[in-house]
Every structure is written in structure tokens, then in C-alpha cells.
Amino acid sequence: MVQGSRLKALVRDASFARLDADVQKLVGGKLLLVEHTVAEKLKSPYVPLAEMGAYLAESRGKRLRPTLLLLVSKTLGYEGDADVVYAAVYEFIHTATLIHDDIVDEALLRRGRPSLNSRWGPERAVLMGDYVFITAMHVAVTLGWSGVQPVVADAALGLIRGELIQSHRKWDLTITPKENLEIIHFKTAGLFAACARTPAFLVDAPREIHEALWDYGRFMGIAFQLVDDCLDFRSDEGTLGKPAGLDLKEGKVTLPLILMMENGTPRDRAFVEALVASRRFDPEILRELVDRVIESGMVDEAEAVARDYAAKAAKLCEMLPKGPARDVLARLPEFVIRRRF
Amino acid sequence: MVQGSRLKALVRDASFARLDADVQKLVGGKLLLVEHTVAEKLKSPYVPLAEMGAYLAESRGKRLRPTLLLLVSKTLGYEGDADVVYAAVYEFIHTATLIHDDIVDEALLRRGRPSLNSRWGPERAVLMGDYVFITAMHVAVTLGWSGVQPVVADAALGLIRGELIQSHRKWDLTITPKENLEIIHFKTAGLFAACARTPAFLVDAPREIHEALWDYGRFMGIAFQLVDDCLDFRSDEGTLGKPAGLDLKEGKVTLPLILMMENGTPRDRAFVEALVASRRFDPEILRELVDRVIESGMVDEAEAVARDYAAKAAKLCEMLPKGPARDVLARLPEFVIRRRF
Numbered sequence: 001m002v003q004g005s006r007l008k009a010l011v012r013d014a015s016f017a018r019l020d021a022d023v024q025k026l027v028g029g030k031l032l033l034v035e036h037t038v039a040e041k042l043k044s045p046y047v048p049l050a051e052m053g054a055y056l057a058e059s060r061g062k063r064l065r066p067t068l069l070l071l072v073s074k075t076l077g078y079e080g081d082a083d084v085v086y087a088a089v090y091e092f093i094h095t096a097t098l099i100h101d102d103i104v105d106e107a108l109l110r111r112g113r114p115s116l117n118s119r120w121g122p123e124r125a126v127l128m129g130d131y132v133f134i135t136a137m138h139v140a141v142t143l144g145w146s147g148v149q150p151v152v153a154d155a156a157l158g159l160i161r162g163e164l165i166q167s168h169r170k171w172d173l174t175i176t177p178k179e180n181l182e183i184i185h186f187k188t189a190g191l192f193a194a195c196a197r198t199p200a201f202l203v204d205a206p207r208e209i210h211e212a213l214w215d216y217g218r219f220m221g222i223a224f225q226l227v228d229d230c231l232d233f234r235s236d237e238g239t240l241g242k243p244a245g246l247d248l249k250e251g252k253v254t255l256p257l258i259l260m261m262e263n264g265t266p267r268d269r270a271f272v273e274a275l276v277a278s279r280r281f282d283p284e285i286l287r288e289l290v291d292r293v294i295e296s297g298m299v300d301e302a303e304a305v306a307r308d309y310a311a312k313a314a315k316l317c318e319m320l321p322k323g324p325a326r327d328v329l330a331r332l333p334e335f336v337i338r339r340r341f
Numbered sequence: 342m343v344q345g346s347r348l349k350a351l352v353r354d355a356s357f358a359r360l361d362a363d364v365q366k367l368v369g370g371k372l373l374l375v376e377h378t379v380a381e382k383l384k385s386p387y388v389p390l391a392e393m394g395a396y397l398a399e400s401r402g403k404r405l406r407p408t409l410l411l412l413v414s415k416t417l418g419y420e421g422d423a424d425v426v427y428a429a430v431y432e433f434i435h436t437a438t439l440i441h442d443d444i445v446d447e448a449l450l451r452r453g454r455p456s457l458n459s460r461w462g463p464e465r466a467v468l469m470g471d472y473v474f475i476t477a478m479h480v481a482v483t484l485g486w487s488g489v490q491p492v493v494a495d496a497a498l499g500l501i502r503g504e505l506i507q508s509h510r511k512w513d514l515t516i517t518p519k520e521n522l523e524i525i526h527f528k529t530a531g532l533f534a535a536c537a538r539t540p541a542f543l544v545d546a547p548r549e550i551h552e553a554l555w556d557y558g559r560f561m562g563i564a565f566q567l568v569d570d571c572l573d574f575r576s577d578e579g580t581l582g583k584p585a586g587l588d589l590k591e592g593k594v595t596l597p598l599i600l601m602m603e604n605g606t607p608r609d610r611a612f613v614e615a616l617v618a619s620r621r622f623d624p625e626i627l628r629e630l631v632d633r634v635i636e637s638g639m640v641d642e643a644e645a646v647a648r649d650y651a652a653k654a655a656k657l658c659e660m661l662p663k664g665p666a667r668d669v670l671a672r673l674p675e676f677v678i679r680r681r682f
Binding site: 100103122123131156157160161167 | 385387388389390437438441444445463464465467468469470471472474475476478479481482483486490491493494495497498501502504505506508509
């Protein structure tokens with residue numbers, strides 16, 4: 001069933017039920033239109049395109065990026081329909097990267113259902129990822145020129161650049177917090193920033209609004225990714241439905257571990273170095289790694305960094321026109337920080 | 342070393358040396374600029390992007406699509422530089438699909454060198470294919486609006502659509518010549534058509550020129566693909582450097598085989614059906630298949646279809662402004678037909 005915002009599914013904290021209700025009230029109708037647009041653009045008279053397109057349209061994610069874009073659009077008083085289309089464009093870019101990620105990671109599941117890769121095989125999954133990527137660009141250029149197309153293309157290019165750099169730095173324990181931030185900037189924060197800024201093009205907003213929205217999205221995206229990286233240490237079967245420590249198992253060195261390699265005890269560092277050298281990730285060893293990182297206090301530390309970015313994002317909302325949509329935008333970073341999966 | 346046109350490497354027939362010389366004279370300078378643009382747009386301060394980008398820029402193909410676009414541009418008297426950039430855009434789209442094809446086919450070599458997949462592994466090859474795809478769209482939209490961007494996006498989308506349909510019809514001996522033509526239209530001819538038509542946007546040509554160029558490119562693309570499919574039966578180690586019959590080994594049912602399934606003897610049909618059912622492609626069995634298809638006359642038949650399309654393409658050149666560039670365009674389809682690899 002098509003529903004509006006899915007934010008409420010994201011947090012167990014009851015205080016966010018109100019945030020979700022406010023999102024629904026402000027942009028619920030447009031979120032439904034985004035779902036409709038996504039489904040429409042993936043329709044095709046051709047098998048297997050039609051099947052995979054319908055499957056993707058059904059398997060909905062959090063729609064966090066469309067929600068962000070539509071709330072900004074509402075805040076800026078945009079009254080047309082192009083915001084809905086651009087929200088679908090960014091969701092396509094996000095979806096395309098997930099399809100290709102699942103091939104590379106050989107992931108069996110995505111959003112609780114078989115991944116495209118496991119259901120249709122790698123050949124069609126590679127092609128469908130391409131198709132969704134190009135659909136994003138196709139939709140953006142057939143809308144006609146609004147100046148936002150280069151921002152869309154930049155965001156997509158940056159995202160892939162970030163994944164390539166991350167792939168290159170796999171298993172690399174010498175990565176610095178600054179380098180890690182650069183990867184996050186490309187692979188996650190750029191898309192949030194583009195979503196937040198896009199409505200500024202639609203209403204021809206002044207330069208300072210463009211800049212404030214760009215930074216708002218970027219800071220929120222950084223906070224989002226950092227929390228994601230921390231959740232990988234905090235998670236257990238009960239919350240995320242997967243064991244903790246999976247990032248390192250795949251070679252991804254994230255902020256909590258980076259901080260421990262900088263600030264931890266020699267014993268902790270030696271433990272991690274030996275683990276990475278052996279690449280033997282038995283469940284008990286992974287559990288010990290996770291415990292050591294948590295006990296070092298570096299997950300707390302990384303979460304504090306995430307909170308700082310969330311606070312900076314919220315603060316930037318003061319630059320935007322007052323109103324209920326702005327109020328929700330100001331609460332969104334806090335929500336991103338407190339999510340549990 | 343960067344060189345201009347590579348057409349002469351394509352044919353053993355000496356009569357085409359002159360075509361190549363004419364191409365050089367007319368668009369050789371711009372072809373060098375295309376190489377330069379491709380290399381520039383793939384430059385990056387980031388490893389492994391920089392390495393893979395340089396590798397791709399060096400491993401040059403035939404550059405048939407840029408040559409086509411630039412010859413049309415010359416014919417229409419376009420005097421700017423955007424034709425060079427769009428030529429690079431289409432070459433990026435073509436290159437991106439080859440990168441992803443090589444992953445799916447597990448191809449070790451591409452253009453005589455290790456494929457991206459075999460050199461950098463599937464993860465980075467998937468991402469680099471995405472990067473090159475999106476680079477095409479990025480370059481097209483950062484050029485500013487000329488009305489041609491939707492044509493570029495359509496061509497890329499059609500190409501992937503064609504590959505998806507082809508993938509779906511693997512091993513399917515019930516495919517008709519009409520369905521085969523539709524696949525070729527999407528996966529090959531659409532990109533040729535877009536290349537040929539693009540300069541019409543740049544000079545704001547009248548509608549009938551747009552249409553003639555579109556059909557010229559489309560017909561030449563169909564001829565190109567049909568010849569490719571025939572060469573798979575005609576090839577031996579001496580010409581293509583690979584054994585004949587590889588398409589069917591990968592499940593691709595092409596026109597010569599389709600025609601034999603329609604018009605061949607019951608014995609030939611039964612042989613093919615048994616082969617596809619068993620999927621046992623020993624070299625001797627593959628050789629027998631190839632011999633049977635050639636002896637049935639259906640490779641000749643498919644080549645005749647290709648010649649018809651090439652002739653239709655050449656005929657359309659009469660609609661274009663007279664001059665040496667038009668003369669070369671009129672000879673290009675014949676070249677495409679007579680190529681040997």
C-alpha cells in the first residue's frame with residue numbers, strides 16, 4: 001500500500017510521532033505524488049523492465065530525501081509541481097546506487113525483500129541500476145531547463161566518486177577523520193545538500209538562501225552518515241536485524257574505529273591491526289572488536305560529532321522564512337540523530 | 342599515442358584508405374579535440390578514479406560515433422565547439438555500456454587490453470561504469486540548454502532498455518526478425534541516430550533535416566549491428582581474433598540464426614534446439630552450428646538485409662547540403678558493411 005511519510009517507522013521514540021504527523025500535514029499529499037511519479041517513470045511495455053520497475057516502486061524506503069526537498073519547497077513557498085518531480089529524481093539516484101551496492105556486496109535482501117541482484121541476477125541488476133540512474137537524468141532534463149540540472153548531475157557524480165574513494169580505502173587503517181569526512185561529503189552529504197538546495201532554484205531564491213540550504217543539507221547528511229556508522233557498532237539482532245561490526249567485515253573503516261586508532265590504547269590498536277591483517281571475522285572476534293570500540297568511548301565521540309553537525313544544520317534554519325515547514329526542518333536533524341535503524 | 346580517425350584500422354580493404362584520408366582532412370582536428378575532451382573530463386584528483394580514467398582515455402576504440410557526429414556537423418556548416426563536446430558525451434555513453442558489459446560477460450579483454458573488470462575488480466568496474474554514464478549526462482547539462490539533452494538521455498535509456506530486453510530473450514529461439522530489429526533499434530541504432538541528429542540542434546536545422554539525420558543514423562546503426570551479428574558466424578581466429586559462434590554461446594540469438602529457425606530444414610532446427618537445450622558448446626559443436634547456419638544461406642540473407650539498410654542510409658544523404666563532408670557521409674554506410682572486425 002502506498003502511504004505518505006515513513007518517518008515514524010524509523011524511530012521507536014514516541015516523541016517523533018508528532019514530527020511525522022507534522023510532515024504528513026505539510027507535505028503528505030506531495031509525498032504521495034512522489035510515489036506516483038516514481039511508479040510512473042518506471043513503467044515500461046517491456047519485460048523485464050516492467051517487472052523490475054514495479055518491484056522497485058513497491059519496495060519503498062524512508063523517502064528521507066524527498067521529504068527534505070518537499071519541506072524546503074514548502075518553506076520557500078513554491079507553488080508548482082516540479083518539486084515532486086525533482087524529489088523523484090533524487091530518489092532514483094539513491095535507488096540506483098543501492099541496486100549497484102547490492103551487487104557488489106552480494107546482498108540478498110534490501111528493505112526486507114530479495115535484492116534485485118538475488119531475484120534477477122547480476123546482469124539485469126547492473127542494467128537496471130544503469131536504467132534507474134539514467135532515468136533520473138532523463139526526468140531532470142525533460143523537465144526543461146531550470147538551472148538545477150547541473151546540481152543533479154554533480155550530486156550523482158559526487159556520490160559515485162565517494163563510493164570509489166571508499167572502495168579504494170578499504171582495509172586502510174591509516175585513514176584520517178578529515179579523509180573520512182571527505183568520503184562522507186561525497187557519498188552521502190552531497191545528495192542531501194542537492195535535495196535541500198533544489199527548491200531554491202525553483203523559486204529563484206537569493207544567493208544566501210542557496211548557500212544556507214546547501215549547508216543545511218550537507219550538515220544533515222554528514223550527521224546522518226555518522227550516525228549510520230555508529231549504529232553499525234551499537235546494533236544487535238534486536239534493532240537493526242543484523243549483527244554489529246559489519247562495516248569493518250566489508251573493509252569499511254568508519255569514524256569510531258578511526259578515532260580509536262588515533263586515541264586508543266596500544267593494545268586496542270594492535271588488536272585491530274591483527275584483525276585487519278588476518279581478515280578472520282568470526283562472530284566472537286567481531287563481538288570483541290565492537291566491545292573494544294564501544295569501551296574506548298569512540299562511538300560516543302563520533303556520535304558527539306554527529307550531534308554537532310545536526311545542531312549546525314538546525315541553526316541554519318533561522319535563515320529561512322518562518323512558518324510550520326521551517327519548524328519541521330529545524331527538528332529534522334535531531335530526528336536523524338536519534339533514529340534507531 | 343593520440344591519433345585521429347581509426348577507421349583505417351577497421352578494414353583490410355585498401356579502397357577505404359581514401360575514406361579514412363577524407364575523414365582526417367574534414368574532421369581530423371576535431372577528432373583530436375574529442376580525445377582531449379574525453380581525457381580531460383575523466384581527470385580526477387582522486388585515486389582510483391584518476392587511474393581508471395586515464396586507462397579509459399588511452400584505450401581508444403574506433404570512435405565511429407564521434408566521427409559520424411562531426412561529419413554531420415561539418416555538412417551542416419556548424420562553426421562552434423559544442424559538436425566536439427557532444428561527440429565525447431556519446432563516446433562516454435558507449436564506453437560506460439562496454440564497462441558494464443565486460444562485468445556481466447566476465448570479459449578479460451577490451452580493445453586488446455585487460456578490461457576494467459579484470460584489472461580493478463567488479464566493484465570498481467561497476468562504479469566506474471556509473472561514473473562514465475553520469476559524466477556523459479554531467480557534460481551534456483553543464484554545456485547549458487540546447488534542446489539536445491533529452492535526446493542524449495533518451496539514447497542512453499534506450500540503449501539500456503535494449504540490453505535488458507536482449508538479456509530477457511537469451512536462449513529464446515522463438516524470437517522473430519521484427520523483435521530482433523526492435524532490440525537492435527534500442528541497443529545500437531538509437532545512439533547512432535542521436536549522434537547523427539545532434540548537430541541539427543546546434544544549427545537549428547529545419548524539421549526535415551532532423552528527421553533525415555535521425556533515420557540516416559538509425560539505418561546505419563541497424564546495418565552496423567547486423568554486420569556485427571553476421572561477423573560472429575564468419576569470424577575465425579584469423580580475423581576477429583576469436584572463434585565463431587560466441588553470440589549463441591552467450592545465449593544471444595541473432596538474425597542469421599533466427600532466419601534459419603524460420604526457413605531452415607527440420608534437421609537444422611532440431612540441431613539448434615537440442616544445442617540450446619543442452620547448452621553444451623564444445624568447439625566442434627559450435628563449429629558445426631556455424632557451418633550449418635552459413636550453409637543455410639541465412640548469413641548471406643542477413644547481410645543482404647544489412648546492405649539494404651546501408652543503402653537506405655546512403656540515399657538519405659541526398660537531403661543534406663552538398664559538399665565533401667556529405668560525400669563521406671554517403672560512403673560511410675558502405676564502409677560499415679564491409680568492415681572485417
